[in-house]
Amino acid sequence: MAKTKVILDYSTNRYTDSEFGVKTSTIATSLADNPNFESLKDRAAEIKAQGDTYRGWLDRMQEGSKQVTLAKNESRKLLEETLNDTGIKIQDLSGGDEKLILSTGFDVRRKPTPVGELERIEKVVAKAGSSRGTLEISWDVVPNAYMYEIEYTEAPSADNSKWLRVSTTKRKIVINELTRGKAYAIRVAAAGSDPGRVWSDEIISYVM
DSSP states (O other): OOOOOOOOOOTTOOOOHHHHHHHHHHHHHHHHHHHGGGGHHHHHHHHHHHHHHHHHHHHGGGGHHHHHHHHHHHHHHHHHHHHHHHHHHHHHHHOOHHHHHHHHTBBBOOOOOOOOOOOOOOOOOEEEEETTTTTEEEEEEOOTTTTTEEEOOOOOOOOOOOEEEESSSSSEEEOOOOTOOEEEEEEEEEOSSSSOOOOOOOEEEEOO
């Protein structure tokens, strides 16, 4: 049986400064009286002390001082390192038990659940790219898509048309080296865990 993993990411990409302050307080409180992790009581006290210091600097950020900002950043870095080390210990002590991990205030990596064919992209837009012979294609984001596949061929398309395919993880792409003055048929599909693709309606765009 696969073990649940503790999330060890405490960066600003995951938590804002204020959110980080709340999270560290939650972890310190959850660990302090947790019967399943009595060996980490001292660590809980350390997290609380570092968290208090961090939140103290955070409260002073309104002063606009570079020194305060530097001190806050250093305090956060130290706290992140402490949480990272603590998370590793919790991973080991819990044996990967999700309930035990969550009882500490730490988060876990959720097991991916199968998702069927993703929904059809309804809105595809094409416009001239920044250089000649290019088209910029954009579309609406589809939930659960990890990338998008774009196919294009000279218009009008037919049963024997040769579609060229490119992919991207973003919601737009620039297609290069197209023939100026020609029209192209374009369609887009969201790609997920299911191998099936539901293609958008074709759009036609001329290349300048």
